[in-house]
Amino acid sequence: MAGTEVENGGNKELKEETSLGLTYRKAENFDEWYSEVVVSAELIEHYDISGLYILRPLAVEIWETLQAFFDSEIKKMKVENCYFPTFVLESHLKKEEDHYNGFSQEVAWVTKSGKSDLETHLALRPSSETIMYSYFSKWIRGHRDLPLKLNQWCNAVRWAVGDPTPFIRSREFLWQEGHSAFATEDEAHAEALEILELYRRIYEEYLAVPVIKGTKSEVDTFGGAIYTNTVEAFIPNTGCGIQGATTHCLGQKFASKFELNFEDKKGDKAMVWQNSWGYSTRTIGVTVMVHGDDKGLVLPPKVASTQVIVIPVPYKDADTQEVYDTCKTTVNMLCEAKIRAELDSRDYLSLERKSSEWEMKGVPLRIEIGSNDLADEQVCVVQRHNGAKMGIAANADLVEEIKKMLNNIQQNMFDVAKRKQDECIQVIQTWDEFVEALHQRKIILAPWCDDKVVELDVKEKTENEMGAVKILCSPFDQPKLLEGTKCFASGKPAKKWTYWGRSY
Structure with missing residues (x-):
């Protein structure tokens, strides 16, 4: 799909379609x-x-x-x-x-x-x-x-x-x-x-x-x-x-x-x-x-088939041809630099509708170019993962700036996900702490005696009230196990740290 143009085909007399907004919210359902x-x-x-x-x-x-x-x-x-x-x-x-x-x-x-x-x-x-x-x-x-x-x-x-x-x-x-x-x-x-x-x-x-x-x-x-x-x-x-x-x-x-x-x-x-x-x-x-978020997909740049979507924003009484020509030139420059870019030239859809579509598909960067941008010799860039919007000079450095931005998005998405992961992990020592952490929808790191019977017993005890809980893995990177540490479930001497939780 890289380097292609979304065609103007179809009935141009079509009215604006309904909103792409999702019915359900990620945090609620x-x-x-x-x-x-x-x-x-x-x-x-x-x-x-x-x-x-x-x-x-x-x-x-x-x-x-x-x-x-x-x-x-x-x-x-x-x-x-x-x-x-x-x-x-x-x-x-x-x-x-x-x-x-x-x-x-x-x-x-x-x-x-x-x-x-x-x-x-x-x-x-x-x-x-x-x-x-x-x-x-x-x-x-x-x-x-x-x-x-x-x-x-x-x-x-x-x-x-x-x-x-x-x-x-x-x-x-x-x-x-x-x-x-x-x-x-x-x-x-x-x-x-x-x-x-x-x-x-x-x-x-x-x-x-x-x-x-x-x-x-x-x-x-x-x-x-x-x-x-x-x-x-x-x-x-x-x-x-x-x-x-x-x-x-x-x-x-x-x-x-x-x-x-x-x-x-x-x-x-x-x-x-x-x-x-x-x-x-x-x-x-x-x-x-x-x-993903309440607008749809959020794709990391490395796996996004379209990394940058370029959208012309023509205004009445403005030189629309210059806007379209600049958009095409921008797409060509990005594609020549091995950035997967596309032009959305569908003139029967509003900017809002186009933006919603590309947000739903998780495209990492959206570039909007209108006559005001041409006058200011810049392009407007919107980041999908955080909604940040900024102007970037439309000069010889544009391609390098977009490359840096894509690299930063990739890293930032990982950093945000890692922070959220760390926040959902809770270290516990006792059964009561284990139960409380489960009610808070935590992933639990607990000392365990490495006994299959104990693992099955934990699964059985949690099945009805909290949904069956299981061992997710014993991490290679083991925290220090202090002498005398007991298994949270059996009270036997602990042999290792394990992650516990519900699982897909």
């Missing part, structure tokens, strides 16, 4: 606000089947920006792209019991071809471990075949029960899934951390969303993995955590089931160590939730 924004901003359209959504160009362009970054980075790690079929044999899916149990309630099955029953039921891929690893066993024979590091960009289907939410919990979604096999355990652990850092960069450097890197509890570890690392984001308006992306160290559990053996350098038989890792279009939903 967050769920309805979110559902309205993703449609009004043209990220999605609802499909005829619940939980399935049409991704419109704006959403796909954000996804493609993230894809371009991540794909380039994993290729530096010698990861190769591939593609496996969508369908999974029932026998393969059930081969690793913990893995199958983790997905069994969400698997969608194909059981017929036309009017005939299929001899073998086929699952639509919820994840590709069991599709891919039976072929890994054919390709890995000796240590020279390792490491094997593959990634695929594809869709996945998880027929989740309950109310679906666009991007956050949909029944079909786009994602990347990486699958690796190594000769040694250390190599697997190292890759899991390296990929997790790329996920942090996606959220923090591109989406301006702060995340915390940590490890999931045993209860929330991916089925078939020995541990799951996560980047966890927080939604201050709801007091909920949200899993941003994960890397799973599978150890040798799948290798033993799929006979992923190789001859090591000594000539002995050995078993590979494996990882799987992925992030999805959930990234887009998190961005909307964190940055």
Whole structure:
């Protein structure tokens, strides 16, 4: 879309359309606000089947920006792209019991071809471990075949029960899934951390969303993995955590089931160590939730398909041609500098209507140019994220000023989100403090005894009154645990600090 002009097409006799104002406010009815924004901003359209959504160009362009970054980075790690079929044999899916149990309630099955029953039921891929690893066993024979590091960009289907939410919990979604096999355990652990850092960069450097890197509890570890690392984001308006992306160290559990053996350098038989890792279009939903406001989307410049919209503001009896020519020149200058800019020359809409449309779509900067601006040799620039409006000299430095402004917006959006995240985290020591913090919609950092039974007990105690609370992650960056610190829930000696809260 960069460098294009919004056409004047359509009936010029059309009267002004109704206001683009949202029905719901973010602070008052967050769920309805979110559902309205993703449609009004043209990220999605609802499909005829619940939980399935049409991704419109704006959403796909954000996804493609993230894809371009991540794909380039994993290729530096010698990861190769591939593609496996969508369908999974029932026998393969059930081969690793913990893995199958983790997905069994969400698997969608194909059981017929036309009017005939299929001899073998086929699952639509919820994840590709069991599709891919039976072929890994054919390709890995000796240590020279390792490491094997593959990634695929594809869709996945998880027929989740309950109310679906666009991007956050949909029944079909786009994602990347990486699958690796190594000769040694250390190599697997190292890759899991390296990929997790790329996920942090996606959220923090591109989406301006702060995340915390940590490890999931045993209860929330991916089925078939020995541990799951996560980047966890927080939604201050709801007091909920949200899993941003994960890397799973599978150890040798799948290798033993799929006979992923190789001859090591000594000539002995050995078993590979494996990882799987992925992030999805959930990234887009998190961005909307964190940055959006009562006017619609607020997009960080790095992922905005249109970074600058230029709008001519002609007045009666003024030289409108000069205004339009200046706008076109400005767009061309910005595009030549690799800034994604567009011209909105629709003369059948008012400035207010155009501004509302581009605010709804979250365009970071709006430049307005009228005859008064020409006389003053300046342009009027409006920032989407904070509404700040200012005049900038229309000279040779204009492009550099716009670049600086976009960089500052990116950083400022992250800083604001980080401050809000920090404000919603509360450190507690006791159960009473825990309950009080939950009522205040806080994310809680608490000392924990690292006991699965205690975690499940907390979930059960909170389920009815406050909505089930769970461990979000145990952060890599652990605060100092003073000697004698007790678990807030059990009174046993605490072993680590963990984040607790409700979760999407």
